[in-house]
Amino acid sequence: MTKSPSQPDTPTVATGTRERVLDVSARIFRSRGYADTTMNHIAKAAGIKSASIYYYFKSKDEIVEEVLNLGTQRMFKAVRQNIDNLAPGVSFRDKLTVALRTHFTLLHTQGDYTAANIRLFPEAPPPVVKRHMCVRRSYGLYWQAMLKEGQAEGAIADTLDVEIVQLLLLGTLNWSVQWYKPKLYDLNEVAASGISLLLDGLIQADEISGNPVSQDAKDA
Amino acid sequence: MTKSPSQPDTPTVATGTRERVLDVSARIFRSRGYADTTMNHIAKAAGIKSASIYYYFKSKDEIVEEVLNLGTQRMFKAVRQNIDNLAPGVSFRDKLTVALRTHFTLLHTQGDYTAANIRLFPEAPPPVVKRHMCVRRSYGLYWQAMLKEGQAEGAIADTLDVEIVQLLLLGTLNWSVQWYKPKLYDLNEVAASGISLLLDGLIQADEISGNPVSQDAKDA
């Protein structure tokens, strides 16, 4: 909301001090969490003194809130963009695959805001989280709407509670920030495994039907 | 490891002060997390003064470590017990269902240690987590061994990396501590949805085969 003057919309590279503070905050929050990140940590990483931060932000929680909101917003924007770019007649399955892959990939590449968002969400003070909830709810409702489309098409079971499914789906991906290490696992392999698990399940369909279970989601 | 004298193994009900401190610690850590839980919070809930805690524990981190270990150990014990009690010829699918359901249920019932464990894991100081890792690794390896059995039986794909699958499976369940509220969702419905999602996938098998997708895991 607060924006330094004469800045274009959503600057990709941090130029001013305020953006630099936000960027390093996201990076440090991502690895140290909320409570263990001090204004001094942020200041040092930004190359200023901690008192100077208060020229741009009223409090530590104001920084947290902005990092939280930016994380969700960037995630939302990327997912919607990739979905909107799909061909009109694309199957629900492919649509969901793209959404899941985008969410997962953004969690582990392209900046620290999305990963910091996942970590900060349970750790941040309740008032901050409460204010952030409206942004997060929009994103969740977007997924639920997509799932309802899938139900209408008959691609997924009518009886499912789309809210629970949404929480389970994104939960599987979100939890990966706790264990995924770029040097230890291959991002594409993990993404493919996760998407395959969520779309087709772990158990092989050992019926006569040649259903290609656990053998999909290998595009991109 | 440290145990007050003349105590039987794994006391179910906390009698002594030490056990009471541990129990309230687990409860408070579960809801407030690591950093926001103070020795004073614990002391007050245990009905003593904060200085008295140091008669039983050298430091806050010693409490955290014990809560962390107990959480994983209880989870491990419950899952193994339920698996061992199964009939010899039971299918891999049923086995996995029982394991998943046990893990999920224990996360949300029967004490705060298991839920606190999930929350503390990313928040606790690295040295504490590092010491806890051997316990956690045993539990992960137990799951991976189970998955390998499934591969040997042909129940799940041979090509899957069992470590990644294990992390994805438990991640789906673990993440639920962030959103599951007993008053808002039904535990059995969420468990059934989660297990169905993980075993059979979200997408309907719209082949001719009468494969009962998303229609299982409703025992227990």
Next chain:
DNA sequence: GTCTATATACTGATAGAC
């Protein structure tokens, strides 16, 4: 065993010089 009192350190935040 549990207490009171306190040491020590560090936190988020403010005041005001430059």
Next chain:
DNA sequence: GTCTATCAGTATATAGAC
């Protein structure tokens, strides 16, 4: 805009009386 200096609050942990 960024600094130095500092306040007030609170944290973990210790010392020692009872």
